[in-house]
Amino acid sequence: MKIAVCIKRVPDMESRFRISGDGKVVDETGLKFDMSDFDGYAVEVALQITEKLGQGEVVVVSLGPDAVQEALRKALSMGAARAIHLKADQVPRDGFAVARALAAELESGGFDLIMFGKHAMDTMSGVVGPMTAELLGLPNVSAVSKLDVEQGKGTARRELEGAAEIVEFPLPAVVSIDEGIARPRYPSLKGIMAAKKKPLESKPAQLDPTRLEVTKTELPPDRQGGRIIGEGAAAVPELVRLLQTEAKVL
Amino acid sequence: MQDFYNIDSLLSEEEIAVRDSVRRFVDDNVLPIIGECYVEGRFPKEIVPGLAELGVFGANLPEEYGCAGLNNVAYGLIMQELERGDSGVRSFASVQGALVMYPIYAFGSEEQKQHYLPKMAAGEIIGCFGLTEPDFGSNPAGMITMAREQSDGSWVINGAKMWITNGSTAQVAIVWAKTNDDKDQRSIRGFIVPTNTTGFCAKDQKGKLSLRASDTSELVLEDVRVPKDALLPKSGGLKSPLMCLTQARYGISWGALGAAIACFEEASSYAKTRIMFDRPIGGFQLQQLRLAEMLTEIVKGQLLCVQLGRLKDRGEFTPQQVSLAKRNNVHIATDIAREARRLLGANGILAEYSAMRHMANLESVYTYEGTHDVHTLVLGQAVTGLNAFGA
Numbered sequence: 001m002k003i004a005v006c007i008k009r010v011p012d013m014e015s016r017f018r019i020s021g022d023g024k025v026v027d028e029t030g031l032k033f034d035m036s037d038f039d040g041y042a043v044e045v046a047l048q049i050t051e052k053l054g055q056g057e058v059v060v061v062s063l064g065p066d067a068v069q070e071a072l073r074k075a076l077s078m079g080a081a082r083a084i085h086l087k088a089d090q091v092p093r094d095g096f097a098v099a100r101a102l103a104a105e106l107e108s109g110g111f112d113l114i115m116f117g118k119h120a121m122d123t124m125s126g127v128v129g130p131m132t133a134e135l136l137g138l139p140n141v142s143a144v145s146k147l148d149v150e151q152g153k154g155t156a157r158r159e160l161e162g163a164a165e166i167v168e169f170p171l172p173a174v175v176s177i178d179e180g181i182a183r184p185r186y187p188s189l190k191g192i193m194a195a196k197k198k199p200l201e202s203k204p205a206q207l208d209p210t211r212l213e214v215t216k217t218e219l220p221p222d223r224q225g226g227r228i229i230g231e232g233a234a235a236v237p238e239l240v241r242l243l244q245t246e247a248k249v250l
Numbered sequence: 251m252q253d254f255y256n257i258d259s260l261l262s263e264e265e266i267a268v269r270d271s272v273r274r275f276v277d278d279n280v281l282p283i284i285g286e287c288y289v290e291g292r293f294p295k296e297i298v299p300g301l302a303e304l305g306v307f308g309a310n311l312p313e314e315y316g317c318a319g320l321n322n323v324a325y326g327l328i329m330q331e332l333e334r335g336d337s338g339v340r341s342f343a344s345v346q347g348a349l350v351m352y353p354i355y356a357f358g359s360e361e362q363k364q365h366y367l368p369k370m371a372a373g374e375i376i377g378c379f380g381l382t383e384p385d386f387g388s389n390p391a392g393m394i395t396m397a398r399e400q401s402d403g404s405w406v407i408n409g410a411k412m413w414i415t416n417g418s419t420a421q422v423a424i425v426w427a428k429t430n431d432d433k434d435q436r437s438i439r440g441f442i443v444p445t446n447t448t449g450f451c452a453k454d455q456k457g458k459l460s461l462r463a464s465d466t467s468e469l470v471l472e473d474v475r476v477p478k479d480a481l482l483p484k485s486g487g488l489k490s491p492l493m494c495l496t497q498a499r500y501g502i503s504w505g506a507l508g509a510a511i512a513c514f515e516e517a518s519s520y521a522k523t524r525i526m527f528d529r530p531i532g533g534f535q536l537q538q539l540r541l542a543e544m545l546t547e548i549v550k551g552q553l554l555c556v557q558l559g560r561l562k563d564r565g566e567f568t569p570q571q572v573s574l575a576k577r578n579n580v581h582i583a584t585d586i587a588r589e590a591r592r593l594l595g596a597n598g599i600l601a602e603y604s605a606m607r608h609m610a611n612l613e614s615v616y617t618y619e620g621t622h623d624v625h626t627l628v629l630g631q632a633v634t635g636l637n638a639f640g641a
Contacts, residue, residue: 070263077267187271189305189318189328192264 001056001149003046003113004106005080006132007039008091009064009071010122017219024214026122035071038117040184042177046115047079047185049149057081059109063101063205064091076195077187083198086205093123094210099131101205107136113154116176118143126176133174141167143178251515255549260556261323268309268320269327273334275304280335285601287463293338293419294463302373306332306343308351315355316368323559326504330555333508337611338464340505345415346370348498350377350424353440357482357490362442366422378420378445378452380411380469381491387413388624389640390426391488395471397427397441403478407441407471413618417452417467420445424482425471426491436486441476449474460614496569499619500562503575506583506615507551509608513583513590514544516604520594531593540589547582554578570632577625584612 011017012032020027035043043060050056060075062068063086072083086101106114114136119126126142133140145164146157149171156167156175187195229235229242243250258266279297287294301307310325311317320328325347333340354366369375386392395409407427417423423443430437445452449472454465482490518541521532531537558575561567587609591598598605616622627638 073263074267077271186275186304187267188303189268189271189309189320189324190313192267192271193313193319195267196264 001050001053001113002059002109002111003049003056003115004059004061004109004111005039005042005046005075005115006061006102006128007043007071007075007117008036008062008120008122009033009068010036010120013121019217019219023216023218025217033067033070035074036117036121038119038121038177038179039071040117041179041181042115042117043075043078043080044182044184045147045177046113048182049113049147053149059084059111061086061102061105063088063098065089066202069200069202072200073195074187076198076200077191078185079191081198083200085200085202087202088205088207092207092210093214094212095123095125095127096131097208097210099128099135101207102128102132103135104206106132112171113149114138114172114174116174118176118178129174129176136174139169139173140175141169141173142176144175145178145181147175147177147181251511251518251548254545255553257549257552257556261327265321265324265327268324269331272304272306272328272331275300276331276335276339280332280339284336284339284463285604285607288336288338288607289462289601291458291462293342293465295419297339298342298373298376301343302371305371306347307371307373308347308355308367311347311351311355311367311371315363316371317351321559322500322562323556326501326555326559329501329505330508330511333505334512335508336463336607337505337509337615338461340501340508341415341461341464344498344501344505345379346377348501349379349494350422352497353379353424353482353485353490353494354442356493357440357485358442359479359483361479362482366442375422376416376420377422377424378414378416378467378469379494380414380417380423380425381495382411382413384410384412384468388621390491391432391438393426393428393438395425395427397425397429397439399429400475405441405476405478405480407443407474407476409471411469411471413455414452414467414469415461416465417469418454419465420452423450423452423469424494425469438486438488438490440482440485440490441480442482443471443474443476443480447474447476460610462610492569495619496572499576500558500567500572502615502619503551503558503572503579504555506576506579506612507548507555509612509615510544510548510551510579510583510586513587513605513608514541514548517541517544517590517593520597520603524595537593540593544586544589547586551575551579551582570628573620573625573628576620577622577629580612580615581622584609584616587612 015031018027046058058080059082060072060080061084062072069085076083116129130140141156144156145159148155152171154169158165229238305318306328309318309320310322313319329340332343351370354362381390383393397405397407423445425441425443428437429439451470452467454467521537522530524531554575590605591609630638
């Protein structure tokens, strides 16, 4: 079982964000970065599959500047066998450009399974996985909350609003992983030392010109303080009135 | 906390990865339960398998014995992160790694190393270290525990040890005993004693107001008979256990910073959110002085530790340098914990916050592994060449 997991390096979402001078993107100065959460779940699921089968190889792939090697090495220290870095000055905002570059790399890799996180924690587009599947002509299952694979076949569970669906699909296939499926393991200290010796191949990403441009990024407005209308039952009529006329929620 | 002096730039990518992995483990598995463990007076045994899987036990010993083979800076950062959780948790790892695995590694036979080290790294065997006695703390040379060699080559040990971390949890004890009269420079030898040997008894010491999330025991050895191969063959003289303590107190220098960092983080976040006189208390000069002093001392302590670790990795460090770091860092950590406790006002006395727990813990750390006062004399002797110890 040969599994590729595509991972993205994203800012720590607990950070206090600032917008860059041109108002278009997030200012990355002083931010801490890590592997995107859903991608971490995907790496964990991939490792569990190969461990359960007792055979196979997990290959992690990331597109972006040299700094993404940090995320790749983290996946190696968790237990992935090797890493591929598709070098680019920055991660294009156009998911299709990313999917084309990934598909070009993955096409000839002989993978039984290609895994993604449901979406990246920073852009939350969730398009790169499905687009890569389309470009490779492979079945795609998105937002998977449980995954079983055996030779030639996979079974996935997807959570719907108030229901769940079970999907069967032939391998090779592309799946994207939802939260709650598996807690990513802590990179063990031996794993961190071993990761240094594992192969990490770096090569230029084949990127088409991007067809999307972000024109503006803005932070949510500052939260306003609450207002106390009164106390007890006497305040209810005024509260109802404000909920109807001002907040317009009733 | 914010890396105010860009100390991360002095660390390698692996060292940072090791620290961050242990940090996450402590955030997820220690911080949520430790306050309660402390109040209950219970060591959180349930985290031992996780710590072992992570690879923290004897992490700076070689891979061939099932250890992680890390350098000493990475090892120090592990101690820092564990003590950011609690001094008791760090003490557990210090004893297992520096005081039990290290002497087996340094003074043991190849068979002893092969037998014990992989199982201890995996947390399958827990160890304790018996040097201190009820009447011999700062003066271990005076110990009265005796091991007598029998005609068949076995040894019979009699004596008592006190203040033994992990004593009642451990499956093996490294027991230090005299084998001859004091004229013999190599009289003090180390023995690997299984704690289920007849005549061996470990009793928890009750009524501790510090290190409550750690087991501390008294060991009584009454005609404890161990085979010939229980002896650590390369141990000889007081120098042997003191070498172990140098390893452990190297880790303590880092660990104390972890406790200090936890207190600083708690105090600075509290100062920014606690409103008094209609503004955050962090806006008052008295609290800013507290925070500025804490930050300054932590940064100084970290620089001290990184350099000490680099010296240790090059095999160039001296016990006196370790004394300086242990003495300084535990001292500043006790001050920081107390000031953090005070900044937190009444909330600072609650187990829900960590400052008072760290403050009480650090009083033990101040006293164990060479008291602050003894390290002062070590440095005094290094400066003057004159011995100011009792005898």
